Amino acid sequence: MSQRLALAASLAAALLCASAPVCAQGMRLADTELSDVWGQALLNLTNTSLNGYDFTRITLGADIQLSANYSNVRLGEYSYSARNATGADIDIGTLRFGRSDGSEAQRTVSITDPYFEFVYKNTGNAATREVVGMRLGFGGIQGDLGVQLNAISGSLLINAGANGIIDSHNDTLSGKRWDGSACGSSSCAVTLSQLGNLVAGDANGPSRDFFISVLKQGLQFPAINGVVTDKALDGFWLNWRDRVSAPSINLPPPPNAAKPPG
Numbered sequence: 001m002s003q004r005l006a007l008a009a010s011l012a013a014a015l016l017c018a019s020a021p022v023c024a025q026g027m028r029l030a031d032t033e034l035s036d037v038w039g040q041a042l043l044n045l046t047n048t049s050l051n052g053y054d055f056t057r058i059t060l061g062a063d064i065q066l067s068a069n070y071s072n073v074r075l076g077e078y079s080y081s082a083r084n085a086t087g088a089d090i091d092i093g094t095l096r097f098g099r100s101d102g103s104e105a106q107r108t109v110s111i112t113d114p115y116f117e118f119v120y121k122n123t124g125n126a127a128t129r130e131v132v133g134m135r136l137g138f139g140g141i142q143g144d145l146g147v148q149l150n151a152i153s154g155s156l157l158i159n160a161g162a163n164g165i166i167d168s169h170n171d172t173l174s175g176k177r178w179d180g181s182a183c184g185s186s187s188c189a190v191t192l193s194q195l196g197n198l199v200a201g202d203a204n205g206p207s208r209d210f211f212i213s214v215l216k217q218g219l220q221f222p223a224i225n226g227v228v229t230d231k232a233l234d235g236f237w238l239n240w241r242d243r244v245s246a247p248s249i250n251l252p253p254p255p256n257a258a259k260p261p262g
Contacts (some may be wrong), residue, residue, distance in 0.1 A: 069094075102255075107256075195249060202245065211229075
């Protein structure tokens with residue numbers, strides 16, 4: 001038996017060696033054949049400039065199905081005298097990507113083209129060149145999210161249907177550590193604490209402007225997918241205004257339990 005195995009292994013090795021030059025040989029393709037070939041780089045590097053800043057974006061060309069649970073997310077903890085709120089720029093008690101009490105498709109959130117973008121200034125002067133900050137964002141996000149939002153520094157626009165519109169543009173402090181209760185001279189339709197479920201994307205496609213940034217100073221980021229976003233302020237900042245809805249209010253975040261085996 002051992003001799004047969006050795007012989008088979010030898011024959012297999014010989015066949016591989018013999019066929020290797022044939023398999024590796026390059027062949028020219030006609031233009032018509034090349035038109036049928038498609039490919040995409042895993043990483044894409046983009047350099048742009050805007051308003052005196054230079055930006056380097058690294059995009060991961062991938063489609064991701066995400067199911068994840070986070071709790072007590074607090075970013076940017078420092079004292080802010082104008083509105084200290086809960087003591088953090090972003091304070092999210094619960095953040096769940098996907099839900100386990102709905103359809104199979106609702107178990108995950110679809111994310112496309114995630115990216116990091118770094119911001120620099122004075123790049124032409126080695127003595128004064130510095131990193132101003134960065135952001136993490138998604139080219140697209142679609143699906144159900146369970147949330148408990150305590151306070152958000154950012155630009156938010158959430159369609160709560162018959163319950164009203166949540167728009168941080170109504171805040172006199174430009175959305176810094178906003179809980180949805182301050183809307184200038186008028187009362188807010190819905191506060192952030194009343195939200196338990198958000199839906200990213202709609203019949204027109206995924207939400208296209210989600211990002212979280214951290215900056216030394218406020219600035220305007222370049223548009224992505226043709227969507228121009230608001231100026232991001234210093235500190236931590238969350239931008240999300242495109243195709244975001246809240247199907248209900250005053251309900252707890254939907255569960256997102258692990259899928260049972262089998």
